[in-house]
Amino acid sequence: MNNLGEAAARNLAAVREKKPLIHNITNFVVMNTTANALLAMGASPVMAHAPNEVEEMVSFAGALVLNIGTLTDPWVASMLKAGAKATALNKPVILDPVGSGATALRTDAARTIIAQTRISVIRGNASEVLSLQRDDTKTKGVDSIHTVDDAAGAATALSSQLDTTLAITGPVDLVTDGKRIIRVANGHPLMGYVTGTGCTATVAIGAFLAVDPDPVSAAATALAYFGLAGEIAGKVADAPGSFWVQLLDALYTITPQQLEADSKIESG
Amino acid sequence: MNNLGEAAARNLAAVREKKPLIHNITNFVVMNTTANALLAMGASPVMAHAPNEVEEMVSFAGALVLNIGTLTDPWVASMLKAGAKATALNKPVILDPVGSGATALRTDAARTIIAQTRISVIRGNASEVLSLQRDDTKTKGVDSIHTVDDAAGAATALSSQLDTTLAITGPVDLVTDGKRIIRVANGHPLMGYVTGTGCTATVAIGAFLAVDPDPVSAAATALAYFGLAGEIAGKVADAPGSFWVQLLDALYTITPQQLEADSKIESG
Amino acid sequence: MNNLGEAAARNLAAVREKKPLIHNITNFVVMNTTANALLAMGASPVMAHAPNEVEEMVSFAGALVLNIGTLTDPWVASMLKAGAKATALNKPVILDPVGSGATALRTDAARTIIAQTRISVIRGNASEVLSLQRDDTKTKGVDSIHTVDDAAGAATALSSQLDTTLAITGPVDLVTDGKRIIRVANGHPLMGYVTGTGCTATVAIGAFLAVDPDPVSAAATALAYFGLAGEIAGKVADAPGSFWVQLLDALYTITPQQLEADSKIESG
Numbered sequence: 001m002n003n004l005g006e007a008a009a010r011n012l013a014a015v016r017e018k019k020p021l022i023h024n025i026t027n028f029v030v031m032n033t034t035a036n037a038l039l040a041m042g043a044s045p046v047m048a049h050a051p052n053e054v055e056e057m058v059s060f061a062g063a064l065v066l067n068i069g070t071l072t073d074p075w076v077a078s079m080l081k082a083g084a085k086a087t088a089l090n091k092p093v094i095l096d097p098v099g100s101g102a103t104a105l106r107t108d109a110a111r112t113i114i115a116q117t118r119i120s121v122i123r124g125n126a127s128e129v130l131s132l133q134r135d136d137t138k139t140k141g142v143d144s145i146h147t148v149d150d151a152a153g154a155a156t157a158l159s160s161q162l163d164t165t166l167a168i169t170g171p172v173d174l175v176t177d178g179k180r181i182i183r184v185a186n187g188h189p190l191m192g193y194v195t196g197t198g199c200t201a202t203v204a205i206g207a208f209l210a211v212d213p214d215p216v217s218a219a220a221t222a223l224a225y226f227g228l229a230g231e232i233a234g235k236v237a238d239a240p241g242s243f244w245v246q247l248l249d250a251l252y253t254i255t256p257q258q259l260e261a262d263s264k265i266e267s268g
Numbered sequence: 269m270n271n272l273g274e275a276a277a278r279n280l281a282a283v284r285e286k287k288p289l290i291h292n293i294t295n296f297v298v299m300n301t302t303a304n305a306l307l308a309m310g311a312s313p314v315m316a317h318a319p320n321e322v323e324e325m326v327s328f329a330g331a332l333v334l335n336i337g338t339l340t341d342p343w344v345a346s347m348l349k350a351g352a353k354a355t356a357l358n359k360p361v362i363l364d365p366v367g368s369g370a371t372a373l374r375t376d377a378a379r380t381i382i383a384q385t386r387i388s389v390i391r392g393n394a395s396e397v398l399s400l401q402r403d404d405t406k407t408k409g410v411d412s413i414h415t416v417d418d419a420a421g422a423a424t425a426l427s428s429q430l431d432t433t434l435a436i437t438g439p440v441d442l443v444t445d446g447k448r449i450i451r452v453a454n455g456h457p458l459m460g461y462v463t464g465t466g467c468t469a470t471v472a473i474g475a476f477l478a479v480d481p482d483p484v485s486a487a488a489t490a491l492a493y494f495g496l497a498g499e500i501a502g503k504v505a506d507a508p509g510s511f512w513v514q515l516l517d518a519l520y521t522i523t524p525q526q527l528e529a530d531s532k533i534e535s536g
Numbered sequence: 537m538n539n540l541g542e543a544a545a546r547n548l549a550a551v552r553e554k555k556p557l558i559h560n561i562t563n564f565v566v567m568n569t570t571a572n573a574l575l576a577m578g579a580s581p582v583m584a585h586a587p588n589e590v591e592e593m594v595s596f597a598g599a600l601v602l603n604i605g606t607l608t609d610p611w612v613a614s615m616l617k618a619g620a621k622a623t624a625l626n627k628p629v630i631l632d633p634v635g636s637g638a639t640a641l642r643t644d645a646a647r648t649i650i651a652q653t654r655i656s657v658i659r660g661n662a663s664e665v666l667s668l669q670r671d672d673t674k675t676k677g678v679d680s681i682h683t684v685d686d687a688a689g690a691a692t693a694l695s696s697q698l699d700t701t702l703a704i705t706g707p708v709d710l711v712t713d714g715k716r717i718i719r720v721a722n723g724h725p726l727m728g729y730v731t732g733t734g735c736t737a738t739v740a741i742g743a744f745l746a747v748d749p750d751p752v753s754a755a756a757t758a759l760a761y762f763g764l765a766g767e768i769a770g771k772v773a774d775a776p777g778s779f780w781v782q783l784l785d786a787l788y789t790i791t792p793q794q795l796e797a798d799s800k801i802e803s804g
Contacts (some may be wrong), residue, residue, distance in 0.1 A: 029299045029315050031565045031606075035731035040776045045731065046635070047565050050608040053641040060638070070299075072318040099314070102328070105321040193520065195303035195313065240308045241516025248777030252729065297567045297583050338567075340586040367582070370596070373589040461788065463571035463581065508576045509784030 004182065004265040008221035009256035011208045016042035020062030020210035022203060025049045025079050027069025027098060030196035034065075034203045040251035041225075043207040049075060054082035062210030064091055065203050066117075068109050069098035076109045083117030092120040092209040092218075096202040100124065101131025114162060120215045123167040123202040126155075133158045156181060165215035167223060169201055175220045182220040185264035186227025188234035190243045201226050224263040228254060231262075272450065272533040276489035277524035279476045284310035288330030288478035290471060293317045293347050295337025295366060298464035302333075302471045308519035309493075311475040317343060322350035330478030332359055333471050334385075336377050337366035344377045351385030360388040360477040360486075364470040368392065369399025382430060388483045391435040391470040394423075401426045424449060433483035435491060437469055443488045450488040453532035454495025456502035458511045469494050492531040497522060499530075540718065540801040544757035545792035547744045552578035556598030556746035558739060561585045561615050563605025563634065566732035570601075573736045576787035577761075579743040585611060590618035598746030600627055601739055602653075604645050605634035612645045619653030628656040628745040628754075632738040636660065637667025650698060656751045659703040659738040662687040669694045692717060701751035703759060705737055711756045718756040721800035722763025724770035726779045737762050760799040764790060767798075 021044045026034060031047050038045035048057040051074070058064050064086040066079045086093045095117075097110035110132055114122070122129060133154070152174055159166045160178035168174045173184040191197040201223060208222035209215065232254070233246035289312045294302060299315050306313035316325040319342070326332050332354040334347045354361045363385075365378035378400055382390070390397060401422070420442055427434045428446030436442045441452040459465040469491055476490035477483065500522070501514035557580045562570060567583050574581035584593040587610070594600050600622040602615045622629045631653075633646035646668055650658070658665060666687060687704055695702045696714030704710045709720040727733040737759060744758035745751065768790070769782035 027315070028296050028564055029303050032300055032568055032731060035565050036776065036780075039729045039731055046638075047563070047606050048635075048639070049606065050641055052609070053607070053639045056639045056641075070315050070317065071321070073320070099316075102314075103316070103321045103324045105318055105324075193307045195300060195307055239517035239520040240304065241513040241520075244304075245513055245777040245781055249775035252775040252777075295583070296564055297571050300568055338583050338585065339589070341588070367584075370582075371584070371589045371592045373586055373592075461575045463568060463575055507785035507788040508572065509781040509788075512572075513781055 004217060004220055005260045005263045007212065007217045008224050008263045008265070009260035011212050011218065011221050012225055012254070012259050013256045014211035015207050018211060019044045020207060021046060021060055022063050022065060022206045022210065023048065023058050023061035023082070024065045024067070024203065025054065025075065025082055026065060026067035026199065029069060030199040033196035034200055036248060037200045037251060038203050038207060040248045041204065041207055049078045051078050051081060054078050055085040058082045058085050058091065059089060061091060063206040064093045065096070065206040066093065066113060067096040067098055067199055067202060068100065068106055069199070071105060071109055076112065079113055080116055083113060087118040093117055094202055094206045094209060095119050095122045096199055097122060097124045097128045097132065098199070100128045107131055119164045120209055121165045121167055121205050121219045123169065123205055123219070125198065126168050126170060129166055129168050130154055130158065132162065152181065165219055167205060167219040169198060169223065173223045173227070175216055175223070177216050180216050181268060182216060183266045184220055184223040184227060185266070186224045186231060188230035190234055190237070190240055191230045193240040194244045220265050221263070224265050225254065225259055228259060228262050272485060272488055273528045273531045275480065275485045276492050276531045276533070277528035279480050279486065279489050280493055280522070280527050281524045282479035283475050286479060287312045288475060289314060289328055290331050290333060290474045290478065291316065291326050291329035291350070292333045292335070292471065293322065293343065293350055294333060294335035294467065297337060298467040301464035302468055304516060305468045305519060306471050306475060308516045309472065309475050317346045319346050319349060322346050323353040326350045326353050326359065327357060329359060331474040332361045333364070333474040334361060334381060335364040335366055335467055335470060336368065336374055337467070339373060339377055344380065347381055348384055351381060355386040361385055362470055362474045362477060363387050363390045364467055365390060365392045365396045365400065366467070368396045375399055387432045388477055389433045389435055389473050389487045391437065391473055391487070393466065394436050394438060397434055397436050398422055398426065400430065420449065433487055435473060435487040437466060437491065441491045441495070443484055443491070445484050448484050449536060450484060451534045452488055452491040452495060453534070454492045454499060456498035458502055458505070458508055459498045461508040462512045488533050489531070492533050493522065493527055496527060496530050540753060540756055541796045541799045543748065543753045544760050544799045544801070545796035547748050547754065547757050548761055548790070548795050549792045550747035551743050554747060555580045556743060557582060557596055558599050558601060558742045558746065559584065559594050559597035559618070560601045560603070560739065561590065561611065561618055562601060562603035562735065565605060566735040569732035570736055570739045572784060573787060574739050574743060576784045577740065577743055585614045587614050587617060590614050591621040594618045594621050594627065595625060597627060599742040600629045601632070601742040602629060602649060603632040603634055603735055603738060604636065604642055605735070607641060607645055612648065615649055616652055619649060623654040629653055630738055630742045630745060631655050631658045632735055633658060633660045633664045633668065634735070636664045643667055655700045656745055657701045657703055657741050657755045659705065659741055659755070661734065662704050662706060665702055665704050666690055666694065668698065688717065701755055703741060703755040705734060705759065709759045709763070711752055711759070713752050716752050717804060718752060719802045720756055720759040720763060721802070722760045722767060724766035726770055726773070726776055727766045729776040730780045756801050757799070760801050761790065761795055764795060764798050
């Protein structure tokens with residue numbers, strides 16, 4: 001925990017210093033949101049999905065974020081192409097399986113991407129992540145139908161099976177690589193009333209993965225940072241419009257020292 | 269009027285309680301805007317346009333919103349497919365004919381969608397809605413060239429002809445099913461200086477239609493709710509950036525009681 | 537300088553009076569951002585990219601903005617088609633070569649558009665604009681690797697070669713048509729922490745070109761106006777979320793008199 005608080009501070013400082021380029025192939029709803037969040041964090045976002053561009057673009061990037069919201073088949077093809085290149089270049093890839101479990105297109109796409117790409121972290125809500133294993137879960141849109149606690153055992157097993165780190169976000173976030181289990185308690189209820197907060201958690205992990213080679217540490221510390229921004233916003237805003245403005249501000253103003261002091265990261 | 273004020277309060281409470289999933293096939297400009305507005309209202313937005321996904325997605329939804337901004341032919345095809353499924357499943361469909369009357373693509377698409385789909389409500393400005401009937405109107409982009417008063421007679425006739433409810437928004441909104449005529453006077457001039465306010469009025473109607481089977485009541489009460497949010501925002505903000513932040517906040521904070529008290533809905 | 541301060545005031549007043557329709561074929565990240573900025577300025581935005589619509593749409597427009605972020609081949613085709621129509625109709629075209637120099641797709645597309653379209657103004661950062669000439673520059677995403685001062689000589693030569701006006705934005709903006717050189721010093725460092733500020737500078741030039749036939753004057757005055765909005769925002773906001781809200785507000789509230797007084801436009 002202390003180690004991860006320190007890692008959080010170190011990662012945030014490193015993102016601001018190195019300004020890693022984060023290549024996003026993501027959904028139309030959140031492109032503006034996550035680009036602004038990455039800039040506020042200190043990273044450098046680029047959104048590019050053309051099949052004749054993604055390999056070149058990812059070669060410049062510190063991390064690749066794949067997000068399957070507003071998905072269509074051509075976008076899956078671009079994600080697979082970019083993911084293969086990132087895998088070949090040993091660049092971290094983060095998958096956000098938005099809506100996996102809700103429709104066959106999303107579930108199949110997520111599973112195909114996982115099968116063909118070396119994924120460092122998968123970030124989703126419990127039903128999205130668990131849909132990657134089981135066929136008996138249906139999401140209500142992109143909302144969760146499982147609690148994080150329900151999901152802990154299944155997540156650990158799934159993480160081992162998929163050989164990747166899972167970050168399941170909810171009131172308390174859970175990060176596991178099948179051996180370690182970390183819980184992150186930072187956050188605020190209004191985050192559920194702004195679109196793209198899950199997707200923003202994913203790009204925060206992307207930015208931290210660009211500077212931290214340990215997927216568990218990168219994911220847990222990024223979630224603490226993003227959740228803390230929500231907490232700070234929630235102290236001055238009591239409704240979603242002003243809450244998001246304040247959250248973006250907090251991503252920019254939180255200091256590494258503040259993050260280390262206020263991270264709520266627990267092992268086990 | 270009193271009945272509709274009560275209906276407005278009831279509908280808002282029902283949206284917040286039931287959190288209906290609203291399936292949007294909509295334009296790139298407003299996806300983020302309308303997703304955030306639906307969340308602030310208490311509804312659950314999903315944006316999905318893939319031809320191999322829309323039928324499955326709409327089967328989970330409480331309402332389907334079709335919006336023809338940034339239109340291309342493949343999106344028309346997806347809208348028709350989703351609309352046919354919604355029609356078969358008896359789910360309410362709301363059409364926003366953005367830019368109909370301005371270009372042949374938009375006008376033809378809107379007419380084709382209407383011909384092949386059972387539409388509960390069409391929401392647009394006067395020139396957009398009236399373009400669905402006549403060929404002698406040209407919109408200046410998506411701005412109106414007819415006043416609501418000019419449009420009342422034509423709207424009533426068109427509503428009967430198309431056998432659907434029309435919601436024509438402007439300084440005073442007009443809702444008609446060909447027999448009933450309702451006017452809604454809530455609103456604020458700054459709504460014209462923020463992109464997607466018309467599209468947001470449309471998704472508010474979508475959310476209310478998911479809980480109110482009467483299209484006239486759902487449309488009129490949703491417009492009163494959205495217009496009241498504008499009024500509240502206009503009391504504390506005097507320019508478009510902060511106005512929209514406040515409007516999102518108001519969508520979240522308005523209580524059913526407040527909506528009933530401050531709705532400006534008049535019959536006739 | 538005095539002349540350009542007066543021109544800035546005149547252009548802003550003219551945009552608000554005439555509300556020119558600005559047709560944008562632009563990237564997914566900034567569509568919402570630039571639509572809102574154009575509305576706040578007093579212009580009338582429309583986003584339309586369908587190949588079977590762009591010629592009709594541009595015929596109504598006061599200016600056409602082409603922006604190659606999130607580019608794919610079909611979008612290039614639509615830009616070429618719209619650009620050819622605008623050229624035939626003598627309408628001003630503004631090109632934003634987002635990411636040119638970073639990938640072959642972007643660089644080639646920008647060069648092809650320039651070859652086939654009469655462009656009034658190209659607006660980008662130094663590395664993007666200079667990539668249109670030389671093959672030895674690589675951009676880090678869409679960030680600049682050349683200073684404006686480094687770029688002045690090259691820009692003047694390139695402007696003559698391409699026979700168009702170049703607007704290179706940075707801490708100090710540079711506008712040149714190969715003969716005249718104008719520098720604009722308005723702006724604020726937080727503009728680098730919000731996505732789409734460059735793209736918004738481009739649409740501001742588009743709006744001003746719709747009312748000012750001189751590309752150098754239109755570009756320099758639009759950049760002063762947009763930069764001044766940033767300065768005003770920076771006086772009350774110290775982080776990116778609230779900064780952008782304030783900037784949008786300032787675009788709406790700046791008066792022509794204020795713009796004339798506070799423009800920092802210098803010749804030579």
